[in-house]
Amino acid sequence: MPAVKITGSTVLVTGASSGIGAALARRLADAGATVGIVARRADRLAEVLADCRAKAPRSRMWVADLADVAGAEELAVEAWEAFGHLDCLVNNAGVPMRRHATKLDRHTVDWVMGVNFLAPVAMTLALLPRMMERGSGMIVNVASLAGRLGNANEAAYSASKFALCGWSEAIAVDLWDTPLEVRLVNPGPIDTEIWDLPDNDAPLYDGPKVPADEMAAGIVTAMEGDTFEHYVPDMKSIVEMKTADPDSFLEAMAHMARRPQG
Numbered sequence: 001m002p003a004v005k006i007t008g009s010t011v012l013v014t015g016a017s018s019g020i021g022a023a024l025a026r027r028l029a030d031a032g033a034t035v036g037i038v039a040r041r042a043d044r045l046a047e048v049l050a051d052c053r054a055k056a057p058r059s060r061m062w063v064a065d066l067a068d069v070a071g072a073e074e075l076a077v078e079a080w081e082a083f084g085h086l087d088c089l090v091n092n093a094g095v096p097m098r099r100h101a102t103k104l105d106r107h108t109v110d111w112v113m114g115v116n117f118l119a120p121v122a123m124t125l126a127l128l129p130r131m132m133e134r135g136s137g138m139i140v141n142v143a144s145l146a147g148r149l150g151n152a153n154e155a156a157y158s159a160s161k162f163a164l165c166g167w168s169e170a171i172a173v174d175l176w177d178t179p180l181e182v183r184l185v186n187p188g189p190i191d192t193e194i195w196d197l198p199d200n201d202a203p204l205y206d207g208p209k210v211p212a213d214e215m216a217a218g219i220v221t222a223m224e225g226d227t228f229e230h231y232v233p234d235m236k237s238i239v240e241m242k243t244a245d246p247d248s249f250l251e252a253m254a255h256m257a258r259r260p261q262g
């Protein structure tokens with residue numbers, strides 16, 4: 001049995017004003033789900049909402065800055081009450097932070113941890129009791145390959161995504177014997193605005209990127225399937241190599257970071 005039957009479901013997607021979240025919201029609405037969408041940019045969110053409403057008229061949007069973790073918690077409850085329930089929360093909103101460890105300050109690390117880790121945790125904790133009482137529900141966390149590999153120049157970002165991976169794994173164990181489901185999705189390089197946002201060093205990676213809609217399809221597959229962890233594209237073997245030989249991984253990563261960028 002699919003863990004979430006998309007048609008007729010109600011799904012809250014954070015970070016749906018662009019990239020993966022926008023593609024996912026449109027895809028879910030196309031498939032007959034009512035979506036709640038969340039982000040800071042009202043104009044971009046409104047464009048996504050208009051597309052979603054054409055297929056799923058009860059869809060709604062919330063303009064919010066998830067760096068306000070207490071506000072994120074309240075928003076999750078507000079969305080639950082507005083729709084009457086949620087079948088699924090997709091914690092997709094995220095900020096990049098490409099900056100060398102020696103150039104980071106604690107405030108920046110706090111901010112990245114807030115948006116990428118603490119807000120998903122707060123929203124999840126707000127919804128778990130309601131989902132338990134209702135007897136169904138799914139949490140989907142969009143982490144990163146950088147949540148399984150320490151990326152060069154991305155200590156703050158990697159830490160936030162490692163935290164999200166660890167949290168997801170541990171809550172999946174805690175919820176094992178309950179009707180609730182947890183999915184962890186780890187994107188590799190996906191073609192979105194995250195690569196071009198200001199206040200970030202230039203990316204070290206300049207290889208091919210997967211279209212956002214293909215990534216969104218991978219998230220839908222994760223929601224409909226019954227396995228915990230999903231890599232899109234499938235780069236799991238790199239994680240396995242790193243786990244088997246962390247020293248060689250560190251050496252290769254450091255070498256890549258020293259390479260002149262062109």
Ligand SMILES: NC(=O)c1ccc[n+]([C@@H]2O[C@H](COP(=O)([O-])OP(=O)(O)OC[C@H]3O[C@@H](n4cnc5c(N)ncnc54)[C@H](OP(=O)(O)O)[C@@H]3O)[C@@H](O)[C@H]2O)c1
Pocket residue numbers: 014015016017018019020021038039040041042044064065066067092093094095096115142143144145146186187188189190191192193194195
């Ligand atoms: N693209 C990749 O290569 C890649 C790789 C690994 C993981 N990921 C992860 O995939 C997720 C989606 O990223 P994307 O690639 O689609 O990038 P994106 O186009 O930049 O989308 C990020 C989304 O998060 C929202 N967001 C950022 N900060 C927020 C805040 N403080 N409050 C509320 N919403 C906020 C943005 O909306 P507003 O700016 O309007 O708030 C936007 O909708 C992220 O968690 C990212 O870490 C992406």
